[in-house]
Amino acid sequence: MNLVEVSGxxxxxxxxxxxxxxxxxxxxxxxxxxGETCGFVGGNGQGKTTTIKCxxxxxRPDRGEIxxxxxxxxxxxxxxxxxxxxRPYLYEFLTxxxxxxxxxxxxxxxxxxxxxxxxxxxxxxxSHAVDKRLRSYSKGMxxxxxxxxxxxxxxxxxxxxxxxxxxxxDGRLLVKEILREEKARGATIFFSSHLLQDMDExxxxxxxxxxxxxxHDGAVASFRNEHPDLxxxxxxxxxxxxxxxx
Amino acid sequence: xxxIVTLALTSYREMIRERVVLVIAALALFLxxxxxxxxxxxxxxxxxxxxxxxxxxxxxxAVAVALFSGSFLLxxxxxxxxxxxxxxxxxxxxxxxxxxxxxxxxxxxxxVLVMSLTMAALLGRFSAPLWIxxxxxxxxxxxxxxxxxxxxxLVRPTLALLSGVCLYLLGHWLGDLTYFAExxxxxxxxxxxxxxxxxxxxxxxxxxxxxxxxVNPPSSRDIIGMCLQGAAWVVIWLAAxxxxxxxxxxx
Numbered sequence: 384m385n386l387v388e389v390s391g392x393x394x395x396x397x398x399x400x401x402x403x404x405x406x407x408x409x410x411x412x413x414x415x416x417x418g419e420t421c422g423f424v425g426g427n428g429q430g431k432t433t434t435i436k437c438x439x440x441x442x443r444p445d446r447g448e449i450x451x452x453x454x455x456x457x458x459x460x461x462x463x464x465x466x467x468x469x470r471p472y473l474y475e476f477l478t479x480x481x482x483x484x485x486x487x488x489x490x491x492x493x494x495x496x497x498x499x500x501x502x503x504x505x506x507x508x509x510s511h512a513v514d515k516r517l518r519s520y521s522k523g524m525x526x527x528x529x530x531x532x533x534x535x536x537x538x539x540x541x542x543x544x545x546x547x548x549x550x551x552x553d554g555r556l557l558v559k560e561i562l563r564e565e566k567a568r569g570a571t572i573f574f575s576s577h578l579l580q581d582m583d584e585x586x587x588x589x590x591x592x593x594x595x596x597x598x599h600d601g602a603v604a605s606f607r608n609e610h611p612d613l614x615x616x617x618x619x620x621x622x623x624x625x626x627x628x629x
Numbered sequence: 630x631x632x633i634v635t636l637a638l639t640s641y642r643e644m645i646r647e648r649v650v651l652v653i654a655a656l657a658l659f660l661x662x663x664x665x666x667x668x669x670x671x672x673x674x675x676x677x678x679x680x681x682x683x684x685x686x687x688x689x690x691a692v693a694v695a696l697f698s699g700s701f702l703l704x705x706x707x708x709x710x711x712x713x714x715x716x717x718x719x720x721x722x723x724x725x726x727x728x729x730x731x732x733x734x735x736x737x738x739x740x741v742l743v744m745s746l747t748m749a750a751l752l753g754r755f756s757a758p759l760w761i762x763x764x765x766x767x768x769x770x771x772x773x774x775x776x777x778x779x780x781x782x783l784v785r786p787t788l789a790l791l792s793g794v795c796l797y798l799l800g801h802w803l804g805d806l807t808y809f810a811e812x813x814x815x816x817x818x819x820x821x822x823x824x825x826x827x828x829x830x831x832x833x834x835x836x837x838x839x840x841x842x843x844v845n846p847p848s849s850r851d852i853i854g855m856c857l858q859g860a861a862w863v864v865i866w867l868a869a870x871x872x873x874x875x876x877x878x879x880x
Contacts, residue, residue, distance in 0.1 A: 396880075439717050441879040458719035466717035468710055474639065476646035481639075488635045489718040516646075532714065 385414040386540055386571045392437055392447035394595075406595065407433050408444065413590045413600040415540075415573050420566050422586035422603070423575040430595040431575045432469050435544050439466065451540070462490055465533035469544040469575075475518035479509060479528055482517060483535055492536040503531045506561060522549040530558065534565070541565060543574040547581060559585060579613040589613075632720045633728045640732025645739070650694055654740055657690030661747055677840040679751055684838035687744040688766045691737055692797060695770040698733045699777025700790040707879060716879075723871045726778070730867060733774055741767045758846035765835040768859035772830050773797055775866035782873040799825070800832035830862050 392411035398404045408430055415421050425431045436442040438449055440456060451460040473482060483500050492499070504510045507527040512520065520528065526549050533541060546562075547555045562572055562585055576582060582589060582603070589606050591599040598620075599606050603613070610616035644650055664682030668675030706712040706729075715725055745763040749755045773793050780789035799806075803826065810818040835855040837847055847855075 396878075436713075436879065439713075441713055441716065443876070443878060458721075461717065461719040464717065466714070468713045468717075470710065473714070474643050474711060476643045477639070481642070485635065485639050486714065486718065489632055489715065489720055491631075491719060529714075 384417045386417045386452060387415040387438070387573070388448075388450045389413050389434075389438070390448050392434070392449070393445045394433060394437060394442060395445055408437070408595045411437075411447070411592070411595070411597050413597055415571055416588055417571050418566075418569060419588045420562065420572040420586050421574075421588040421590060422582035423573060423590045423592065424577070424579065424582055425575075425592035426577070430592050432544055433595075434592065435542060435575065438542065462536075463539040465536065465538035465541045467529045467533040467541075467543045467546055469548065473517045473525060473529065476516055478516055479504070479513045479520075479531075482528060483532055486532040487535055490536045499535055503535045506534070506564075507531045508557060523551060523554045526550055527554065527557075530561070534561070537568070537570075539570060541570055541572045541574070543572070545576060546574050547576065547578070555581075579617055583607075583613045632718075632724045633731060636715070636720070636725060636728025637731035637735060640729050641735040641739075644698065644732065644736050649697070650736065650740075653690050653693050653697075654743065657686045657740075657744060658747060660686035660689075661744065661751070665751055676752060680748070680840035680843050681838075683744075683748045683751070684762060684766070687741065687748070687763075688769065688838050690744065691741055691766050691770040692773055694740060695733070695737060695774040696777050696790055696793040696797075698736070699774040700781050700786040700793060702729055702733065702778065703781050703874070704786040710879070713879065722875050726871050726874055727867070730774065730778060734771060737767060737770045737774065741770070752843075754843070758843050761846055761852060762837050762842060764852075765837045765855060768835060768855055769797075769800075769832055772832075772859055772862045772866075775863045775870070779866040779870040779873070782870050782877065796829065797832070800830050801836065803829055803831050804833045830858065834858070 390412045392408050393406070394408040395404050395406040411430070411434055423431055423434070433442060437444045437447075438456075449456065452463065454460060474485075477485065480500060483503070484496060487496050487499065500513070501510070504513050507530055509524060509527055509531065512524060517525065517528065526546070530543070530546060533543065541562075547558050550558060559581070562574070565572060572585075574585075586603050589599060589601065589603045590597060591606070606620075607613055607616045608619075610619060661679075661683040664679050664686070665675075667682070668678040671678055703726075712725060716722065720728075741763050745759060749759055752759070773796065776796055777789050777793040780792045783789075784792070803822075807822045807826070810822040813819075835847070835851065835858075
């Protein structure tokens, strides 16, 4: 069963007075199987973040259909999703606890907030900073509190845009561990990254985008083929389809 | 409704903790106390000077907060993409906008309340006319806040701010401009001012921030008229802002 189905997505950004219109997504179609960890890989400016923004309706596609849990995205579906944007700028005058309470309240979560808050902060190693204002957080701490708000209500689907961006090696190990735990819990994870090594370690399903077009959507093993890792598979793919690395 | 209340309280908390608003409030309070000092140099007109200058300072502070907040609120949310986290939750864009507006309303209410209590203490009056004047200032600020919010969905924040200042001035000069247009006997000018009366709120109708209205309070009819006009302008511009914001790509 596919938790998310995207078909026929097109998007053109209209130019201004002296700018031409620019099509950025071309018939994007992919699916996220339930319970899998799905990687979304592509270079800078290839359409990863634009696609993710289309999923949530932040950017309205010109054409195409997106279904979550078999239905168009609505309030009921949003309650089951945890999202973390690429650069989680946050309300800097709120404390970590106030920030998590805000998102707990908005998602309509039931249960004991203090316990959930304590648990998630322990997982992302931010218990010591819970009552400090977000403006005092480092980049890595902001990334981790951004992840915490996505996880606090135990969503069925996690959509994370570059979750390991800005993290030191310890932070990256922590996030990978959390993603493994979430998968073990039964969540479906969809995360974008530049780093093929992370995809190799974590993902069972891979979607590759380049210049706004989906080049592969399927099992990691089928993309890896006979190559020992994704990086070598990607190089071979490039050699075959693009005549080598740019 | 719960989402709107949550967003309003969060916005209010966020804005209160920002120094800019506190600086504006402090400046307005300074002007009030300055008018108290200046009143010492007048001959038995200290109360009048305090009322006129004090209410002017209150309105200046409230209008400044309304225009700055309204103009930069959405732009900042879009620039920093802080709205994406909110909108990924079961919160519609309309709820988001109303929640943000409501948070600023709470901020303006706090500011006008603090200034009014200060004025009441200094004037030695806690009577109804004082609160009617405070309400008229709040009403004006809310109209300008709603306009600035709408304008910021169409143009850059600085332009939205400037347009808000122009609206404020035009709203006070509407009566005078209409009079001059009629005196000029220029049909085009008369038509322009006639159209302007439909497009620009007539702030002069509830410009009660002076000593005269402290001792001669407006009639119930005028107060109801102010409330209805204020509500109408707020609803129109918030609805327009919502319509534009719902269609915007949040890139």
